[in-house]
Amino acid sequence: MTISKLLVANRGEIAARVLRTAKARGLETAVLRHVAEQEGPAHLIADEVVMIDGPTPVAAYLDISQIVAAATKIGADAVHPGYGFLSENAGFVAALERAGVTFVGPTSEVIDLMGDKVRARAFVEERGFPVAPSAIEDDDPASFVERARAVGYPLLIKPSAGGGGKGMRVVREDSTLETEIETARREGERYFGDGRLFVERYIERPRHIEVQVMGDGQGNVVHFWERECSIQRRFQKIIEETPSPALTPEQRGEICETAAGIARAVNYRGAGTVEFIYAQDGAFYFLEMNTRLQVEHPVTEMVTGFDLVAEQLRVAAGECLSAAQADIPQIGHSIELRICAEDATADFRPAIGDILLLDEPMGEGIRVDSGILDGGKVTTDFDPMLSKLIVHGRDRAQAITRARNAVQNYVVLGVTTNTGYLDEILAHPDFASGDVSTGFLAEQSETLTAPGEDVSDLLMAAAALSDERLVSDVMQIPEMYRKMGGWRN
């Protein structure tokens, strides 16, 4: 089977990124656009833009029948789902199959298995891979609270059908366990339509380390090394890097081989990520497997030199992987920063606004995967992530320096973004030494959001002098009065 026309069933930076590779491989390309959505880079790259509609913009991107119909209508023989939306929806894969359209990703069986955190965990545990102590509500709902207690505090409650940190609650005291279970259940029902829960021991000061894997469904599975994603706010990653500064070469080999082993156990096809919790003592436990391309995949591409989307397209077309394990290097160091429209000083509240000026950094070792255009509008219709800044350096120190320079020169005016906050994280001595955990941002929140040098006078002077009406009014006042000013101190 060959792929000649690809529909990207996604938007924003990831749609643009997938389209670039597809075009470079000579495919015809198409992308979706909601009727009320701003024009983005993806719409300029794709050969064809298919309009979709729905009660909300997000609902349109989740509308399986509409998207399958769009693929059929334009004659696409494959669909790339990106991440989020329908990328891990087995029903979508099945619907495409019925329509004779190739899904760029794993089989619906594997998506189903790994999408159910409880089944995935049991599957992995049964095959001898490490998992953290836990209690699963489904095993015996009546005794769930008692079994949760037995896991011990602190513990973490998660929706069985969850992902992306939604609905997760840390419980440190027995007195709050039952109310937190109820809150998590409500959130699970609302976000995932599934209120089933599970509980696991919360590892203190854990690191989040994940491994990129790739399989061709023909028995070949390789890993593309690890990524460290411990810099998270509200359980969501905002800085990722590879290699992880925490791992020794032996540990790296062990964790990467474990991930590849899990992928082999399901004869994995496509790109996937096996996520682990890594404890301070070096132990690591399986967290979940994401059966799609990750947001942070570019750091892997920067150190290995592979185009993971190209590999996905090869495998989807029935070809073998282009590389054996020994051909996949890990050269230098790469860091990704997620540029988000949010106010880091106000609990990461999403920000909206018109992009009045956009100037993205360029230069050696700098890659920007952007989902925005100058003059665009940032709304709350979609996720607050606007773009990704990825840098590569010969070592971690150079990568940090390059990342700082680049993010300081990432100009987005008109909507609040986290660029200054990201720079503060990069400048923090604990980040420089690599001594971080997933709690780092919360622990350091005061340091990281402390006000900088007071430049109010300079800002007000610039605001006054760029106010054309004000300047013109001032110049129309007779000179004698102008000189007097409003008052004198």
Place this chain on the structure above:
Amino acid sequence: MQRIFQIDGVETDCWLGHDGSRFVLNTPTGAVACQLDPTGLPGGYKLRAKGVVRELRLAVGPEATFMHMDGRTYEVGRVDPAERLAGSDGGASDDRLVAPMPGVVVSVAVKPGDAVEEGQPLLVIESMKLETTLTAPRDGVVAEMPFAEGDSFGLKDILAQLAPEEE
């Protein structure tokens, strides 16, 4: 000419004048001679003030001026003093809870007439897939809860109103 600038919620009254050779911004803490020249980059300027020269990128929005300087981004709100006087509606800011972003009401914990204490949960909202509990900004009595469970609300909608404090 007078302008009120707002930075991080702090308002400052300023007066811009021109002494025949240069602009002078009078602030409550002193007079700042200043000059702004374009650099040729989009929105690029060189600001001379307080004995320093800073390069910045600048964009003027309808209500605020946005600036990028030394790797940091700033927003300076511009308030016209004349509009300020006309726009006053008499309500004190701590009487109401204003929606920080659009969302949906998950649950409502109080009803009009209830006495509440500062910090007491009034309602739970969901915005951007996150639940947030909104609490009373001060001790008082609930005057209005305009939204019921399941209702959608927009940015800056009033989610709860307390009765005005008695003097």
